Amino acid sequence: MQQFIDQQKQFVEFSSSVNSFQMKAKHVFVITTYKEQWLLTSHKKRGLEFPGGKVEDFETLAEAAKREVYEETGGIVGELTEIGEYMVHDQHHPFVKRVYYADIQTLHEKECYFETNGPVKVAENILDMVQEPEYSFIMKDEIxxxxxxxxxxxxxLKSSL
Structure with a gap:
């Protein structure tokens, strides 16, 4: 278990195992690649980040991950791999988020990307880029x-990203 304080000054715990917390994961965060590039979404308020969001009552975590990727980027998930989970100990609303990795098979252009401006491909080392101001706070912590x-x-990874 790894622990740290995030950009929002919240205590966070990360586990490379799933179901490590007493609380169930109800959110997903999907690290995506497409054709040997990182595939991000441009959130209208937060900036560049990997796709993710809340799990709907009728779906599994994996289904939510695939839906969020499609809604926010137009990407069709090939293989989806669990990476772990993290818990944000928010004083008022603590939550657990499941982390996945997905290589995107196909990228469809859409008219609506919901709360995002659609897909953004990044070929550089993403860890070198995330401190730039156009990146979301979600990308700037230890997760x-x-x-x-x-x-x-x-x-x-299929390339040297």
Whole structure:
């Protein structure tokens, strides 16, 4: 279990296992690649980030991950791999988020990307980029480097991203 304080001054715990917390995951965060590039979404308020969101009552976490990726980027998920979970100990609304990695098979252009401006492809090392002001606060804490290290250890990346 890894622990840190995030950009919002919240205590966060990350586990590379799923179902590690007493609270169930009701949110998803999906680290995505497409054609050897990182696939982000441009959130209208927060900036550049990986797709994610809340799980609807009628769906599983994996279904929510695939839906969120499609809604926010137009991407069709190929293989979806669990990376872990993290709990944000928000004083008023604590929550657990499941982290996935997905390589996108197809990218469809859409008229509406819901709360985002659609997909953004990044070929550079994402960890070198996330401190730039156009990136969301969600990208700036320890979750992303931890998750990318696990993705690399599992040899899920098809390129040297």
């Amino acid at each position: 992303l480097p931890i998750a990318i290290e696990i993705i690399k250890q599992k040899k899920l």
